[in-house]
Amino acid sequence: MNHRLIGRAAAITAAGVLLVGCGSAEGSSSSSSSDKPELKITGAYMPVPVSSDMAAGFFTVTNSGGADTLTSVTSSLAEHVTMHSTEDGAMREQKSFAVPADGALRLERGGNHLMFDMLAHKPKEGEKVSLRLHFATSGTITVDMPVKPATYAPKTGH
Structure with missing residues (x-):
């Protein structure tokens, strides 16, 4: 009979530890604010395209919160907007880009960038191109990307 009481006491103690552990993890105020991404888009621009078919785009996503992922980009300027990386001079299409927690995603010449294909029109310097950036956690963020000189x-450092 003593063994049964000891077993029950151990089970009750273990259950109490689990409940306390679960309660403190869920009730923790430090995890709720830092786990949510806090995104800011800066430095957006599109160089005047050389051709009337394709253009490139660049910007920086600064994140002061939890991690997120840029999953796609859409724009009324182009039928297709794709994300690309450049490694060893070779451009490769990417399905998504990670936006690290408390870090940044940089889209810049010679690195990660956007490609606009099948343009509705060739944008001119001074025009603004509207983009919709789709993130896995943060949802959609609309950005006006100014068209700058090709040079x-x-x-x-973009």
Whole structure:
């Protein structure tokens, strides 16, 4: 009979530890605010396209919260907007880009970038192109991307 009481006491103690552990994890205030992405889009621009068929786009996503993923980009300017990386001079289409927690995703010349294909029209310098950036957690963010001279080189290193 003592063995039964000891077994029950151990089971009750273990259940109590599990409940306390679950309660503190769910009730923790530090996890709820830092786990949510806090995205800011800066430095967006499109160089004036050389052809009337394709264009490129660049920007930075700064994240002061939890991780997110850029899953797609849409724009009324182009039938297709694709995401690309450049490695060893070779451009490769990507299905998504990670936006690290407390970090940044940079789309820049010679690196990650957007490609606009089958343009509705060839944008001119000074025009603004509207983009919809679709994120896995943060949803959709709309950005107005100014069209800059083909030789534009931002001071931020894009």
